[in-house]
Amino acid sequence: MSYDLILKNGEIVFPGEGMRRGSVAVADGKIAAILEPGEETRATRVIDCTDRLVMPGLIDPHTHIGFGDKENDWLTETRTALLGGVTGLFSFWRSDDFNATTSPWIDSAKAQAAMDFGLHFGVTATRHVEELAALSQRFGVTSIKVYLMYKGAAGAAKGFGEVDDALLFRALQAGARIKGGVVGVHCENTEVIPVFREPLKAAGRDDLPVWDEQSPGFLETENVFRVAYFGEKAECPVNIVHMSAVESLDLVRRLRHEGRPPINVETCIHYLSLTKDSGIGNLGKVNPPLRSQADVDGLWEGVRNGDISTIGSDHVPRKRATKGPDIWQATAGFPGIAQILPVMLHEGWSKRGIAIETLAAATSSNVADLYSVPNKGRIVPGFDADLVVVDPEGETHVDAANYPSHSDYSPFEGMTFRSAVTHTILRGQILAENGTLADGIVNPGRYLHRNP
CATH class of the missing domain: 3.20.20.140 (Metal-dependent hydrolases)
Structure with a gap:
């Protein structure tokens, strides 16, 4: 099977459960499969997540x-x-x-x-x-x-x-x-x-x-x-x-x-x-x-x-x-x-x-x-492919000038935190990569109408 995206050989974080190495396969905006380490398959794009965390x-x-x-x-x-x-x-x-x-x-x-x-x-x-x-x-x-x-x-x-x-x-x-x-x-x-x-x-x-x-x-x-x-x-x-x-x-x-x-x-x-x-x-x-x-x-x-x-x-x-x-x-x-x-x-x-x-x-x-939000917050097949890839050995240095926020300061200004976000993915779309927003983001946000 071919997927849209594979986050390959990362340390996958399962909230409240644990962490294990593997790959996350994405198709049609959803998490399609959790693959075993080294399991080969095709995808339009593959991101090598070796030594990276893959989190919801x-x-x-x-x-x-x-x-x-x-x-x-x-x-x-x-x-x-x-x-x-x-x-x-x-x-x-x-x-x-x-x-x-x-x-x-x-x-x-x-x-x-x-x-x-x-x-x-x-x-x-x-x-x-x-x-x-x-x-x-x-x-x-x-x-x-x-x-x-x-x-x-x-x-x-x-x-x-x-x-x-x-x-x-x-x-x-x-x-x-x-x-x-x-x-x-x-x-x-x-x-x-x-x-x-x-x-x-x-x-x-x-x-x-x-x-x-x-x-x-x-x-x-x-x-x-x-x-x-x-x-x-x-x-x-x-x-x-x-x-x-x-x-x-x-x-x-x-x-x-x-x-x-x-x-x-x-x-x-x-x-x-x-x-x-x-x-x-x-x-x-x-x-x-x-x-x-x-x-x-x-x-x-x-x-x-x-x-x-x-x-x-x-x-x-x-x-x-x-x-x-x-x-x-x-x-x-x-x-x-x-x-x-x-x-x-x-x-x-x-x-x-x-x-x-x-x-x-x-x-x-x-x-x-x-807050009764279905199909989000976990790395489970069938859930929305909302994912973040993190380099745990990277660094995040806080400078308000690096963000598009209306605000022009941060209470964390000048602080350096261990770890760095390398990719942010919303329903299978890579919207941020290595500190840069994707070109041409066309307002992909959806309203969370909750009906438990």
Whole structure:
């Protein structure tokens, strides 16, 4: 038999299972076969993957497309992601009227995106909760997010006047009625933050560590308890997104019990590689804040043992100019989608010896499972041929100028990570090769309409 593409004699990574040498054969955009080492067959193109890793393409579960240049973010950010081995993403979509605005937003993505994409609905009003059942059916969105950081004055400043515990519980009740539904929550007690913030501002503090001090980790943990407990009572699976504090993870471990709704945990690469003491100043402002090295190490142990099931970037493609003039006025968030795999392999696999199949699960198969995405996230015949080839002995040096992102900086700027992506493949199409995007990418991205 002849195939379209063969990734020959690589170390194939099977998420959650292990790694073994072999070749991956691709035909008609699908994984057609897993071949034994040395097994000869024909293909239109053969890539020698000797001493290379062949992994499932990454699916970033946590991005904010449209928060940089709304008209062009789908174009620039998906192409940036391809250079880092990402072949799919989910982005948070907020709107006063989901019924009226979601189709145009999806259409704009279809016209620009270079990879497959899905949406999470950001719930900020009672109206959204009341419409969720119909919205889920119409748009194939099974995942929603509630922003506890937008309660009270913090929400009013953003134009959100209905975010409270009642909205949270209603959202959990609605999520429980959606097949495959999961409710993600930003956990951060903004009602207590002023107790810390006001004296720190009065003292004239203007440094990165103060952002952690004004919203310490236990304010995340307190909200985690509320979300998990309400989730149990509403019989709804929850997802603690972008967990930053190891104390929060310790609490989740105590709250998990057989027979109760799942408490899923997501963290992000910056909480696994950067700290409040990283010396990057205002560029490191993010919500929740960067924490201590002890938090970084503790979260990594959560990845190792599976207590943390998914890892994303929380990618926000704004400009460096928005990160000032001081820590208090700087925008929160930063880009990072192209650094997921370099951070995972350098910090997790190389430095800490975490099994690569565990990392692949957290960045591919677990994401597909949690968000009900069929035929993605694994290297299995019949699945989409979304693949990434990695040179484990290569290096990735982070320079924002090397990416087409709207953002012009990186919190990882100047860092060098062991490993380098050599090929990114979406449904059998080689879209990035040796640090360069393929010529003439004609927006191959498809919308992930989920119907569990």
